[in-house]
Amino acid sequence: MTPKFVGFDVLKAAVSMHQVLERYGLLDRLHRQGDNLNGPCPLHGGHNPTQFRVSLEKNCFNCFSCQIGGSIVDFVSHKERVGIRDAALLLQDWFKVQPKGSANGKLRVATPSHNANTQEANVPLTFTLRDLDWAHPYLKQRGLSAETLRTFGVGYCRNGLMAGRMVIPVHNAKGQLVAYAGRWPGEPPNPEPRYKLPKGFRKSLELFNLHRATQADARLPLVVVEGYFGCFHVWQAGHRRVVSLMGSMLSKAQEDLIVRTVGPGGKVILLFDEDEAGRKGRSEAFTRLDELLNVRVVSFAREGLQPDSVTPEQLLELIQQAGLRELATRHQEEEPCPA
DSSP, rough: OOOOOOOOHHHHHHHOOHHHHHTTOOOGEEETTTEEESOTTTTTOOOTTTSSEETTTTEEETTTTEEEEHHHHHHHHHHHOHHHHHHHHHHHHHHHHOOEEETTOOOOOOOOSSSTTOOOOOOOOOOOOOOOOTTTTHHHTTTOHHHHHHHHOEEESSSSEEEEETEEEEOOOOOOEEEEEEEOSOOOTTTTOEEOOOOOOOOOGGBBBBBHHTOOOOOOOOOEEHHHHHHHHHHHHTEEEEEEEESSOOOOOHHHHHHHHHOTEEEEEEOSSSSSSHHHHHHHHHHTTTTTTTEEEEOOOSTTOEEEEEEEEHHHHHHHHHHHOOHHHHHSSOEEEEO
8 A cells, every 4th residue: 555645845854865875875985074975976876076965954965977966855766766756755664754643643754863954053253354355356247336245245355264255244134244155256276165154154044135135125025046146136136135045955944034034925036046956946945935925936048047147127127027926826837037
């Protein structure tokens, strides 16, 4: 008899990537760095020690070689060469995840074997970086105005841990400064990462620009983008109710912040980058948020486009059109970008 399906969201909340990899005996091949696991890809039999990455914090994986990524369900689907639903049923059976109503009405889930999901608040900083260069050519190249740079406090840093990078102040929902993100101007030299975050900072607990977005007209939809620069450009185009995930995957803490900000039935527009990671991220975010909110998903017409790839006029028109429409049903076709 086929077991009752508990649902994808329940499985993703109950089972971690760490547990799945442990079941397959793959943990010994991976190297842990903070909340990440790196190593050769176990899906296509790779050998590059950095091609496969697991984020324990976000509970997802990605291979930069075979271009496969996603959740625990996607991993099992590719590993077992079965469909998504069959993969979900396998996970449900392996980890004994039961639907609500069983075990005295409580959801029975697997106990995580790591503490990556501990929701500890980011500690506010006790210092601010000074003497930042707001006139650096890279910032002009990215199309940012002097007003935008002053508003967000972005500038080139010459000294300290973020030396040689564009620093971006990150605040929590209360407006307290909790981190500086450092963006390398252009493509970074190997092995420097494009973005650098302070050790111990958990970006999954914050929504970038939330403290400013909540000051905007609450009747406007909340626009959710992936990156810092996408947020800058939406703001600069004139729509001030915008936040960034600082990545492509929506965390549980960020989901709670969005729901709390807009309220039940509030309007949200998902405006993610048009690439594989962006499409996966917005699909999962829509699935989770659409249960509680009025969500509109807007996609770009061409591969590789993102919010700062279009003109301010096109960006604002796109947001306004999506925000003015009411959803007739929960699952409508995505609206293409006019660019």
